[in-house]
Amino acid sequence: MKGRTETVICGGSNLRAPMKLDFISSLRDVSPGEWPEIVIVRTGNETEPACFVHAEDAGDIFNCIGIVAAPSERLVAMLRTAAVTARPRAFCRNDATVCRADDPEAWGFIAEFEAVDELPLAVSEAISRASERGCGNEAELLDKAAYMTEQGIPQKVIISTFEQMLADPKYPELVPCPAVKFVQSDAYGELTRGLAYRLSGLNLRLIGGKGCGKNTLAQTLDWILNVPQYRMQGNAEMDKLDLLGGPTIENGTLRYKLSDMLRYIEAGADVVLDEGNTIKPECADVLHSLTDEARRIQVPGYGLVKMHPKSSFTITMNEGYAGTNYMNEATIDRFTPIQMSEHESVKEILRRVVPTASEHCLNVCDVVYCAIKSRIDSAGGLEPDAMTIRGLVDALRAEPLLGLRWGLMDNVAAKPQDQYTRLQLTELIESMVP
Ligand SMILES: Nc1ncnc2c1ncn2[C@@H]1O[C@H](COP(=O)(O)OP(=O)(O)OP(=O)(O)O)[C@@H](O)[C@H]1O
Ligand SMILES: [Mg+2]
Structure with missing residues (x-):
């Protein structure tokens, strides 16, 4: 096994880390070389890892001396199996910048731990x-x-x-670093399949209802593959000029200006076309020669544009929504469809999106999700537009200020455009969230 040193930022409000200030002042009394080791654990009720002076203290959150801000995937994975020992190295302010011990803004500390590479x-x-x-x-x-x-x-x-x-992407600033990464429900879920298809040189068409994670998946795949992402919103007004570019006059001379889409596709990007089924079929034809074996297009007035070997197209779409069309068979045939599955539970997704949410709130939202889902599935039940994972996320985000009930009423129950669906959701939430 190989080890490597990683750093973590530990801090948090005094409510969440009651012993933080005592611990920080205890560090001030000794030289940094003599600072004691601490332990980081994942406690039952908190979703972010918490720090303690001794492993024995970990059961009691009142002994908490700091909360780890934005834990790395590696740390989270290590904490699944055991507590992690770390050594404080410096004081820091709440923007994670290092500061001196006597700085009045000292808010927490930076600690190092040995990340075991298993x-x-x-x-x-x-x-x-x-x-x-x-x-x-x-x-x-x-x-x-x-x-x-x-x-x-x-x-x-x-x-x-x-x-x-992809090594050394040409537009590194466009490589996504999604704050929330996609959560799949089994080993051959959308993430594994999407990744395997992308690695096989295929283009994806992600199909699913609103807020089911299509763009989160596209962003996660591009992050993993280190590929810049260029995102376009499809609509009925989109024309061939938008996709190919056209002549422009620069300094009195006429020249052809290639569209951004083609510029990025030459440079190794993933072009994400949202609501791909809203564009006119004759526009989608532009994608045909790029998405078949040829991987190139002859642009009239410009010349040949070749697709970079790591470039790809990803279409996202909701089927059967207002303004959507059936796509041309030839377009459909060139993209690998991934039907986004419905989750039995959204607790892990919500935990990732709102890491500060308490276990209790996550459970309440999950129960509300399951109840809405089962009513949509039952004959004569709710309309499918009653479901909104985004609404649950938004309710959780507002929970610390408003409590969960108002958040769910406004962001889930009041969202559908149909009054009857709103009424049913209101009754459901009233009965579940006192
Ligand atoms: N499987 C999932 N993993 C992680 N986050 C998810 C997942 N499903 C939904 N979400 C969360 O739901 C919200 C909506 O996700 P996203 O924007 O990717 O959906 P979408 O399918 O593109 O929606 P739309 O059709 O409305 O464009 C985000 O906050 C996202 O983090
Ligand atoms: Mg989307």
């Missing part, structure tokens, strides 16, 4: 090679490996990911 040797070696090729530093790649492992992605897909990942 990855199989073949994965570790693939990571080292990817890092040497310029796909990112080892810490970033280990984070991706930890996330993929946590999501149950099979090892051969993980190794292939590191082998094929």
Whole structure:
């Protein structure tokens, strides 16, 4: 096993970390070389890891000396099996900048721990090679490996990911770093399949209802593959000029200006076309020669545009919504469809999206989700538009200020456009959230 040092930022309000100030002042009394080790654990009720002076204190949140801000995938994975020992190294302000012990804004501390790399040797070696090729530093790649492992992605897909990942992307600022990564419900869920298809050079069409995670999945895949993402909103007004570009006059001379889409596709990006089924079929034809074996297009007035070997197209779509069309068979045939599945529970998703939410609130939202889902599934029950994962997320975000009931009433019950559906949802939430 290989070890590597990682840092964490520990702080938090005094309510959440009651002993934080006492601990910080105790550090001021001794020189940094003599600072004691601490332990980081994942406690039952808190979703963010908490720090304690001794492992024995961990059962009592009143002994908490700090909350770990934005824990890495690696740390979260390690905490699943055991507590992690860390050593404070410096004081910091709440923007994570290092400060002196006597700084009145000292808010927490930065601690270091030994991140044990329990990855199989073949994965570790693939990571080292990817890092040497310029796909990112080892810490970033280990984070991706930890996330993929946590999501149950099979090892051969993980190794292939590191082998094929894009090195030195031309537009690094467009490589997504999604705050929330996609959660799949089983090892061959949408994430594994999407990743395997992308690694096989295929283009994806993600199909599912509103807020089911289509763009989160597209962002997560591009983050994993280190590919810049160029996102376009499809609509009925979109025309060939938008997709191909057109002549412009610059300094008195006429020249052809390639569309952004083609510029990015030449440079190794993933072009995400949202609501792909709203665009006119004759516009979608533009994508045909790019998305078949040719991977190139002859642009009249400009010339040949070749697709970069790592570039791809991803279409996201809701089927049967207002303004959507049936797509042309030839377009459909060129994209691998992934039907987004419905989750039995959304607790893990909500936990990732709102890491500060308490276990209790997550449970309440999950019960509300299951109740809405079962009423949609039952004959004569609720309309499908009654479901909104976004609404549950928004309710959880407002919960610390408003409590959960108001958040659910406004963001879930009041959302549908149909009055009867609103009434049914209101009754349901009133009965479940006192
Ligand atoms: N499986 C999932 N994993 C992680 N987050 C998810 C998942 N499903 C839904 N979400 C959360 O739900 C919200 C909506 O997700 P997203 O924008 O990706 O959905 P979408 O399918 O693109 O929606 P729309 O059709 O409305 O564009 C986000 O906060 C996202 O984090
Ligand atoms: Mg979307």
